[in-house]
Amino acid sequence: MTTKLVYFAWVRERIGKPEEEIALPADVVTVRDLLNHLKGLGEEYENALQYPEVIRVAINQEHVEHNEPIAGAREIGIFPPMTGG
Amino acid sequence: MTTKLVYFAWVRERIGKPEEEIALPADVVTVRDLLNHLKGLGEEYENALQYPEVIRVAINQEHVEHNEPIAGAREIGIFPPMTGG
Amino acid sequence: MSKITLTIRVQAQDFDLQSEIDALTAGRKDIGAVVTFTGLCRDEQGALSALELEHYPGMAEAEMRRIAELAIERFSLLGLTAVHRHGKILPGGNIVLVIAAAPHRQAAFDGASFMMDFLKTSAPFWKKEHGAGGTTGDWVAAKDADDKARDKWR
C-alpha cells in the first residue's frame, strides 16, 4: 500500500517534485516518524527537511501536529509555514 | 452688532427656522449665557433648549464647550448630539 | 517621503467603492493594505421608508478633515478617503464610506475604525427616520455605545 505525498513552496523545490506515491514501512506511525523516514531517502529530502520543527503537515488537507498518527491518510501535504494574505 | 445663529435637526425644527441674526446683550459672555438668553426669547426657544446640557455648540464651525466665551464669533451653530455615520 | 492622499466629500449621490479605491491607490507600489468601511441604511423591521441625513455644510467637511488628519498622523496612513451622503437614503442604501490605506494591515484597520468612531460622535450629521406609512418619525438618538467606542482610542 502506498501513500500520496504532496510538497509545496521550498519543500517542493528542494525535493524536486510536486508529489509522489511512496510505500511506508510499518514503523512509520506518526507525522514525526514520516519526516525522519523521508530525511533518510536522499540528499534532496535531507536538504528539504533539515529542520523538521519548521515543517507543517496536513493529512487529508487538514493541518495536524507532528505527533499525529498517519494511519488512514489518503494524502499528506508537507510544506513550510504559510505566507499568504 | 449682530451674531449669526444656525440651528440643526430638532433644535432647528423646534425653533422653527434654520438661522437668524440676533443682537446679544453685553452680559451674554459664554455659550452657557447664550443658551440661557435664547431660552427667554419665547416658547419655541424654551422648547428647543429645555435641556441645555445635551445641546452642542460650534463657534465658527468648531466644537466648543459651554464655558467658552463667544466674543468674536461670526457664526454660532446650535444642535443636538450628532448621529451620522 | 510618501505621498499622502486625503479625500473628504459630503454629497447627495451614491459612491462607487472600487473607483474610490482606485483613486487612492493608482500608480502606487507602497500601499500593502486597504480597509474600507461602508455604513448602510438598515431596516430590519420593515418600518422605515427612508433615513434623512441633515448636515452642517462647511463644518461637516472641516470636522471630517480634522479627524482624518488625526488618523493619518496616529497610524502613519498613506491615504484616507471619507465620503458622507446627505438627503434621503432608502433602506439598503449607502450612508458613509471610509477608506484607509497603509503599508500593513493593522494600521489600515485601525485608521478606518478610528475615523468611523470619531466621525459618528463629532461630525455634524443628524439622522431622521421616515416611517413606512409616510409618517415623519423621530430624530435618531445618540448612543452611549458610540461615545464608548470613541473613548477607547484615548
Next chain:
Amino acid sequence: MSKITLTIRVQAQDFDLQSEIDALTAGRKDIGAVVTFTGLCRDEQGALSALELEHYPGMAEAEMRRIAELAIERFSLLGLTAVHRHGKILPGGNIVLVIAAAPHRQAAFDGASFMMDFLKTSAPFWKKEHGAGGTTGDWVAAKDADDKARDKWR
C-alpha cells in the same frame, strides 16, 4: 432568521470590490456595516518584478472556509467573502480580498480582521519574490508578528 452569505474563492484573475460587495448585500436591509480588506503587492524599493503565489488546491479553499465559519459564528456576521489570488502578481496588484458584513460596525471590523489574521497563518499559500532584474528571489519568510496578531484572538 437572517440569511448568511459565505463566498470563498481562489483564482488567478483580479477581483472587483464593488461587485463583490453588491453580491453580498443586494436585496438586503439587515446589513448596516460592511468592512473590506484588500491586500496588495508592495514594492517600496523597486526591487521586485512580481510576487508568485503558490497554494495547495482544495486545502486552501477548505481552510479559508473553516476560518470564515469561525468568524461568522464568533461575530454573528451576516456575510463573509474571501477571495485569494494565485500565480504572478505585479507590484500594486491585488492579492487578497476579505469582506465582512454585519448589522453594526464593530462586528464587521472584527470579522474582517480575524479572517485576515487566521488566513495569514493557516491558509496554505506561499509567496515567492521575483527580482526586478529577472532573478528568481527567495520565498518570503513567515513573520512572528503574524502569529502574534492571530494569538490576540484567543
